[in-house]
Amino acid sequence: MSSLSTPASRPDEPGGRDPLLVVVDPAASRADGESVRIARDVLCGGADTKVALPESQSELDRVLSHRGRRRPVVIGCDLAVQRLLQALHRQRDLGSDPIGVVPVGRPSAVGTCRGLGLPAEPVAAARTVLAGAPRKLDLLLDDGGGVVIADLRVAGQVRRGPLSLRSLWAKLAAPDQATGTAPEQPWLRVEADGRLLADVHQRLRLLRATPADGGLELVIALDGRSERLRVTTLTVTGRGFGYTADGRTVHPVRHRTWTVHPGAWALMLPAG
Numbered sequence: 443m444s445s446l447s448t449p450a451s452r453p454d455e456p457g458g459r460d461p462l463l464v465v466v467d468p469a470a471s472r473a474d475g476e477s478v479r480i481a482r483d484v485l486c487g488g489a490d491t492k493v494a495l496p497e498s499q500s501e502l503d504r505v506l507s508h509r510g511r512r513r514p515v516v517i518g519c520d521l522a523v524q525r526l527l528q529a530l531h532r533q534r535d536l537g538s539d540p541i542g543v544v545p546v547g548r549p550s551a552v553g554t555c556r557g558l559g560l561p562a563e564p565v566a567a568a569r570t571v572l573a574g575a576p577r578k579l580d581l582l583l584d585d586g587g588g589v590v591i592a593d594l595r596v597a598g599q600v601r602r603g604p605l606s607l608r609s610l611w612a613k614l615a616a617p618d619q620a621t622g623t624a625p626e627q628p629w630l631r632v633e634a635d636g637r638l639l640a641d642v643h644q645r646l647r648l649l650r651a652t653p654a655d656g657g658l659e660l661v662i663a664l665d666g667r668s669e670r671l672r673v674t675t676l677t678v679t680g681r682g683f684g685y686t687a688d689g690r691t692v693h694p695v696r697h698r699t700w701t702v703h704p705g706a707w708a709l710m711l712p713a714g
Contacts, residue, residue, distance in 0.1 A: 459488065459489045459490075459572060460489065460511070460512070460513040460539070461489060461490040461491070461492075461511065461512045461513070462485060462489050462490070462491045462492070462512055462513050462514075462515050462542070462571070463491075463492050463494065463505070463506070463509040463512035463513065463514050463515065464482065464485055464491055464492065464493045464494070464515045464517060465494050465495075465496065465502065465505065465506075465514060465515065465516050465517070465518075465522070465526060466478060466482070466493060466494070466495045466517045466518065467516065467517060467518025467519065467521075467522035467546075468495060468497055469518065469519065469521075469522070469547070470517055470518040470519065470522065470546040470547055471495070473519075473546065473547050473548065473551075474546050474547070477544075477546045477564040478517055478546055478564075480564045480565060480568075481517050481544040481546070481564040481565075481567065481568045482517070484564070484565055484568035484569060484572075485515065485544075485568050485571060485572065488568075488569075488572040488573075489572060492509075492512060499525065499529070502525060502526070502529050503529050503532070503533070506526075506529050506530060506533060506535070507533060513539045513540065513541075513542065514526060514530070514539065514541055514542070515541070515542035515543070515544070515571050516541065516542070516543050516544070517544045517546055518544075518545075518546055518547065519545065519546065519547035519548075519551035519552050519555075520545075520547075520551060520552055520553065520554040520555055520591070520688050520689060520690070521551070521688075521690055523541075523543055523554070523555065523591065524589055524591065524687070524688060524690060526541065527541075527581065527589045527591070527707060528587065528588065528589050530707075531583065531587070531589060532587065536581075536706055536707050537705075537706055537707055537708065539708075540576035540708035540709060540710050541707060541708065541709055541710065542570070542571030542572075542574075542709075542710045543555055543560055543567070543571070543709065543710070544560075544564055544567040544568050544571065545560055545562065545567060546564065550689070551689075553689065554591050554592050554593065554688045554689065557592055558579070558591075558592070558709060558711070559711050559712065560709075560711065561712065566712075570710055570711065570712050571710050573713065574710040574711050574712050574713050575710070575711060575712075575713040575714075576708040576709065576710055576711075577708060577709055577710075577711045578705035578707070578708050579591075579653075579705070579706070579707055579708065579709055580653035580654060580655070580656060580657075580702055580703065580704050580705065580706065581653060581702070581703050581706040581707055582594060582651065582653045582658065582700050582701070582702055582703075583700065583701055583703055583706075584698055584699060584700045584701075585698065585699045585700075586695070586698060588687060588692065589687070590651075590653065590687045590688060590700065591653075591688050592652060592653070592688055593650070593651075593652055593686075593687075593688055593689070594650065594651040594652070594676075594685060594686070594687055594700065595649065595650050595651075595685060595686045596628075596630070596632075596646075596649040596650075596678055596683060596684075596685045597628070597683065597684045597685055597686065628645075628646050628680065628683060629642045629643075629644075629645070629646070629680065629681070630642065630646050630649075630678055630679065630680040630683055631678070631679040631680065632646065632649060632662065632676070632677070632678050633676070633677045633678075634658075634660060634671065634673040634675065634676050634677070635673045635674055635675055639662055639669070640662065640664055642680070644664050644665065645664060645665045646662070646663075646664060647663040647664060647665065648661060648662065648663035648668075649661070649662050649663075649678070650662075651676055651700065653702045656702070656704035656705075657672045657673065657674060657702060657704075658672065658673050658674060658675075658676060658700070658702040659672060660672070660673055660676060674701065674702050675699060675700065675701045675702075676699070676700045677697075677698070677699040677700075678697070678698055678699075679696065679697045680696065681696065682694040682695070682696060683695065683696075685698070
């Protein structure tokens with residue numbers, strides 16, 4: 443069950459600040475409860491704040507749908523931010539308010555947040571939520587309802603057996619062993635803006651996409667050829683391929699199309 447509370451407002455605080463809905467990721471509370479507590483105290487001391495701890499996607503959807511005019515804030519890792527954006531996208535409410543984020547988690551779990559320019563320290567991040575400046579950012583949306591904030595990597599064909607997506611990435615990235623045997627490569631069909639970039643008979647060594655400046659920065663590497671290009675849509679088809687979205691592993695699929703949406707959401711970042 444989710445927990446929802448409304449701390450007392452502070453009428454002596456500077457006026458004009460939006461009321462907040464603070465969504466605390468349960469994983470953040472388990473990983474670093476002290477940082478979560480500090481961030482909550484700063485936010486509750488600076489604005490009219492409700493705090494929710496949704497334990498499922500359906501609870502998150504319900505909390506967001508009843509937030510009224512409260513601006514959403516996430517305390518948690520990159521995955522928590524992804525979940526919030528996906529929920530707002532489902533509710534067709536993605537760009538209505540700038541989102542506040544207080545990154546809490548292991549360094550590897552908040553890399554995307556840090557790359558966007560958010561402070562690492564909870565007090566500074568919470569103050570940015572209260573008094574920062576909104577900045578519009580691009581977002582990559584896929585035809586399965588997922589979002590990519592900053593980094594998409596396609597891992598290639600996933601075989602049956604114990605080989606995980608992470609270990610497959612390691613295998614693809616590793617140099618050839620002393621035996622001289624090259625690692626097995628994925629076999630995929632890749633298209634961008636209707637142009638065929640790779641077909642199933644070609645060995646795909648790298649496929650990475652990043653939303654930036656209203657477009658999609660794409661890097662693709664095949665045997666004997668690599669290319670950098672700027673596109674708006676990317677389609678990948680294969681017998682079964684996995685990918686990572688901002689470090690989150692997505693299970694094997696047969697088809698996926700990603701489309702960049704310029705300025706689809708706004709993030710509160712340090713002013714200036």
